[in-house]
Amino acid sequence: MRTVLISLLLGSCSSTVQSFANAATSTASSRYDENMSDDKKLLVADEASEKLTPWANRWTNNHIGFHLNDVNPVIKKYGPRYLTTSSDEGSTTSTVVKNDEVCDAPDHDKNKRIKRAKRVFVPLCGKTVDLAYLTDLADEVVGVEGIRMALEQFAEEQAQLNVSLETTTKDGFEKFQGDKISLLKGDYFELDATKTEGVFDFIFDRASMVAIDPKLREAYVDVLGNLLAPGGTILLVVLERQGSEEAMKQGPPFTIPEATVRELYEPKEWVESITFLEKTDQLEEKPEDKERYPDLDHLYELVFEIKRKA
Numbered sequence: 338m339r340t341v342l343i344s345l346l347l348g349s350c351s352s353t354v355q356s357f358a359n360a361a362t363s364t365a366s367s368r369y370d371e372n373m374s375d376d377k378k379l380l381v382a383d384e385a386s387e388k389l390t391p392w393a394n395r396w397t398n399n400h401i402g403f404h405l406n407d408v409n410p411v412i413k414k415y416g417p418r419y420l421t422t423s424s425d426e427g428s429t430t431s432t433v434v435k436n437d438e439v440c441d442a443p444d445h446d447k448n449k450r451i452k453r454a455k456r457v458f459v460p461l462c463g464k465t466v467d468l469a470y471l472t473d474l475a476d477e478v479v480g481v482e483g484i485r486m487a488l489e490q491f492a493e494e495q496a497q498l499n500v501s502l503e504t505t506t507k508d509g510f511e512k513f514q515g516d517k518i519s520l521l522k523g524d525y526f527e528l529d530a531t532k533t534e535g536v537f538d539f540i541f542d543r544a545s546m547v548a549i550d551p552k553l554r555e556a557y558v559d560v561l562g563n564l565l566a567p568g569g570t571i572l573l574v575v576l577e578r579q580g581s582e583e584a585m586k587q588g589p590p591f592t593i594p595e596a597t598v599r600e601l602y603e604p605k606e607w608v609e610s611i612t613f614l615e616k617t618d619q620l621e622e623k624p625e626d627k628e629r630y631p632d633l634d635h636l637y638e639l640v641f642e643i644k645r646k647a
């Protein structure tokens with residue numbers, strides 16, 4: 338019912354979101370109405386692309402084991418460090434952070450934290466609750482996601498953000514606007530700072546770089562490089578597999594050890610520093626995940642800070 342409504346909003350689209358997943362082999366032109374504008378046709382075709390069809394299938398079949406119901410512990414721990422400042426350090430605004438969860442970082446006195454004026458980007462955002470959490474820490478949060486169903490679910494589940502399903506479309510991206518949040522529906526690899534209406538002070542990459550085809554990693558990093566403001570920070574969370582030779586090749590999530598992070602980012606002239614922050618074994622933290630990864634001995638979560646030159 339919900340999907341039919343969205344299809345109507347798109348302008349008499351002749352198929353539903355589900356059909357993107359089910360009709361991967363049919364031509365894009367068979368899946369939209371001739372009266373649909375060129376921009377909307379492009380959006381419909383996007384979900385049927387080689388890159389996005391497997392994800393459309395996952396969302397349609399609710400195979401979204403990557404989605405966490407709670408705010409990611411990494412962003413709770415480190416987000417305040419980058420997005421707020423203590424009142425002693427001075428700030429550009431005088432807004433005191435009210436959310437109790439804001440100051441979990443051990444070196445923060447939560448009563449003294451003050452929000453800095455910040456623009457935050459979340460690549461390949463899915464329907465992560467981290468987006469909502471970040472709206473408490475930043476002035477504006479922008480996410481990009483290829484699958485419409487994910488954004489529809491986000492709008493419904495995070496109703497307090499008033500994300501409208503009446504979207505606008507520009508440059509091949511459909512924009513879902515809410516309070517302090519914009520969600521762009523389209524292909525991440527087509528994104529640039531014009532389409533995001535500016536660059537970002539902070540980027541939170543969790544389960545995103547590990548999700549894409551390893552052949553596209555170089556292009557993935559270049560897009561982030563174009564979106565990160567001078568002096569900005571990427572908080573990067575990747576997974577490193579350890580197990581049989583076969584299990585090492587599988588994904589998503591694809592394995593990204595520290596050496597790969599460094600190979601990808603160190604040669605970029607805009608990178609000032611790459612700092613390894615922590616490593617935890619997800620199979621120890623969440624023993625229930627062992628069922629999802631029976632061939633792995635370890636699934637390490639690695640966290641990095643990547644800083645851009647000022």
Ligand SMILES: C[S@@+](CC[C@H](N)C(=O)[O-])C[C@H]1O[C@@H](n2cnc3c(N)ncnc32)[C@H](O)[C@@H]1O
Nearest residue numbers: 392403461462463465482483524525543544548
């Ligand atoms: C593993 S999920 C991670 C979602 C989110 N970061 C989280 O922590 O829950 C990867 C997401 O990227 C989306 N995605 C994959 N390739 C994409 C692309 N080329 N452009 C936009 N979104 C894409 C998928 O639909 C999926 O929702």
